[in-house]
Amino acid sequence: MAVQLLSLGVIGVRLMDRILTAKATFPDELADHIVDEINYYLPRANEQEQALLFHLACDVYEALDENFERVDSRETRKTVIAIMSSLIERAKPLARQDFH
Numbered sequence: 001m002a003v004q005l006l007s008l009g010v011i012g013v014r015l016m017d018r019i020l021t022a023k024a025t026f027p028d029e030l031a032d033h034i035v036d037e038i039n040y041y042l043p044r045a046n047e048q049e050q051a052l053l054f055h056l057a058c059d060v061y062e063a064l065d066e067n068f069e070r071v072d073s074r075e076t077r078k079t080v081i082a083i084m085s086s087l088i089e090r091a092k093p094l095a096r097q098d099f100h
Helices: 002-006 010-021 027-044 047-067 074-099
Strands: none
Touching (some): 010 074, 027 047
């Protein structure tokens, strides 16, 4: 499932690293890290990437809060990556609409 995340290129690799290594116990803490990484990358992103990343940033808090009470185990972090991949799939059509 990490393929979708890695298909984003540099930002995907950075997000995966942040998901796996961020010091976070609770879902909102990990979501903060993910959104921080997105915000850091945004100035370098093209318009279509910006639209996609915007949708990811909007959805990540709710997705993590709905699925986890804690995010401090390795297995949970792997599941977070799978959820991010699902969010990417959902965001792609929206980003295309925003871009056109």
